[in-house]
Amino acid sequence: MARACDVCGKGPQMGNRVQTRGKAKYLGGVGTKLTGITRRQFKPNLQRVRVTTTNGTNKRMLVCTQCLRSGAIVKRVQAKPFALPAQSE
Numbered sequence: 001m002a003r004a005c006d007v008c009g010k011g012p013q014m015g016n017r018v019q020t021r022g023k024a025k026y027l028g029g030v031g032t033k034l035t036g037i038t039r040r041q042f043k044p045n046l047q048r049v050r051v052t053t054t055n056g057t058n059k060r061m062l063v064c065t066q067c068l069r070s071g072a073i074v075k076r077v078q079a080k081p082f083a084l085p086a087q088s089e
Contacts, residue, residue, distance in 0.1 A: 003046065005064040010044045027045050050076040 004011035019036040023029025047067045050058055051073045058076045067073060 003043065004062070005044060005046060006061040006064055009069040010064050010066070013042045013045065014016050015040055034042060049073070052076050 017036075017038045017040040018034065019038075020032045022032040025031045031051045045084070046062045047068060048060055049063055049066060049068065050056055051061045052075070061073070063073055
């Protein structure tokens, strides 16, 4: 399945796009009217991140932001760009 989270499997969901017209009663209008309902797709917020797998290898995965924030994955740790020589005394 395309465009789904590689961790939890979250994918697109179908829903309704509700279009209204008019001014709300509490704002002094006569009320809002429903002028149209069409189907739409709610897509998950997927990010392409580099992940360290359980066997120690790094690979790119499509992960939803909920899995990123919950700590369901471990992001790749980049090597330090340089190391200072040890002080010998």
